[in-house]
Amino acid sequence: MNRLQDLLEYARRKPAVTVSVAVAEDEDVLAAVKEAQRQGIAEFLLFGNRPNIERIARQIGFPLNQVSVEHVEDPKAACLAAVKAVREGKADVVMKGMVSTADFLRAVLDKEHGLRTGRVLSHVAVFEAPLADRLMLLSDAAMNIAPTLEQKVHIIENAVQVARALGIERPKVALITAIETVNPDMPATTDAAILAKMAERGQIKGADVDGPLALDVAVSPEAAAHKKVGGPVAGFADVLIVPNIETGNAVYKTLTYLAGAKIAGILVGAKAPVVVTSRADTPETKLYAIALAVLAAERARAPMTV
Numbered sequence: 001m002n003r004l005q006d007l008l009e010y011a012r013r014k015p016a017v018t019v020s021v022a023v024a025e026d027e028d029v030l031a032a033v034k035e036a037q038r039q040g041i042a043e044f045l046l047f048g049n050r051p052n053i054e055r056i057a058r059q060i061g062f063p064l065n066q067v068s069v070e071h072v073e074d075p076k077a078a079c080l081a082a083v084k085a086v087r088e089g090k091a092d093v094v095m096k097g098m099v100s101t102a103d104f105l106r107a108v109l110d111k112e113h114g115l116r117t118g119r120v121l122s123h124v125a126v127f128e129a130p131l132a133d134r135l136m137l138l139s140d141a142a143m144n145i146a147p148t149l150e151q152k153v154h155i156i157e158n159a160v161q162v163a164r165a166l167g168i169e170r171p172k173v174a175l176i177t178a179i180e181t182v183n184p185d186m187p188a189t190t191d192a193a194i195l196a197k198m199a200e201r202g203q204i205k206g207a208d209v210d211g212p213l214a215l216d217v218a219v220s221p222e223a224a225a226h227k228k229v230g231g232p233v234a235g236f237a238d239v240l241i242v243p244n245i246e247t248g249n250a251v252y253k254t255l256t257y258l259a260g261a262k263i264a265g266i267l268v269g270a271k272a273p274v275v276v277t278s279r280a281d282t283p284e285t286k287l288y289a290i291a292l293a294v295l296a297a298e299r300a301r302a303p304m305t306v
């Protein structure tokens with residue numbers, strides 16, 4: 001797959017999954033739901049304020065006759081109800097609606113009703129940037145605040161799993177930092193060097209992993225040549241692993257708002273795929289994220305070993 005459009009086409013060919021949406025009372029969320037349903041990608045269970053959902057649906061010309069709507073007034077309770085629908089087997093995927101990521105994730109991580117597996121959960125965004133010739137991945141923009149070295153191993157593994165599901169056989173993973181040398185005053189560079197060595201020694205499998213690499217060197221062969229940085233990843237990274245949530249979230253939103261990129265984001269490592277986009281993302285972005293969740297749900301049924 002080279003374009004997010006390919007992802008949509010893939011999802012259209014698969015049997016529709018059921019998506020439970022937490023706090024669905026939002027025009028862009030419902031526009032994405034409407035389009036995903038029209039394209040036969042997914043069916044929906046909506047949780048949230050029913051009168052508001054019905055009003056917005058009317059405004060955008062979306063008859064709700066094929067959608068289940070459950071009235072849950074309180075947004076946090078709506079998140080929990082949407083997550084529980086997955087736990088109870090009524091839905092295959094849960095999706096964040098018009099609610100903060102923190103409130104939504106609290107429900108996903110709920111000890112009793114949540115979707116924890118014991119694995120590290122991480123956010124993986126797939127993006128199509130106007131100046132790139134391929135799909136690339138970014139992690140983690142939304143879940144892990146300041147991951148430890150061990151958590152970074154799992155973040156890489158989760159991203160590699162998604163990359164391979166997209167058809168990137170052996171992803172090139174760049175560990176993003178500010179510089180290309182190890183500086184003990186910059187812990188992200190020492191972590192990157194350790195992770196690169198771990199991959200070299202087979203402790204991280206299925207990918208070429210290199211770092212520390214600054215973003216320009218990771219994605220631009222010209223920048224890599226100019227700075228004389230070699231290696232299997234420099235200039236051709238498929239996956240960008242950032243050191244913390246601030247970097248990830250800022251890159252995600254820079255791609256969206258300043259670079260004109262298309263983007264799709266989900267959480268990996270839970271019992272089921274979890275669609276996590278920004279509240280301000282467009283219906284198109286939310287639709288791509290649903291399609292990515294379809295791919296992840298499909299792969300969960302027939303897992304690939306990394």
Ligand SMILES: CCCC(=O)OP(=O)(O)O
Nearest residue numbers: 101141142276277278279
């Ligand atoms: C993947 C981005 C998550 C995020 O930042 O969500 P909000 O913009 O809704 O806070």
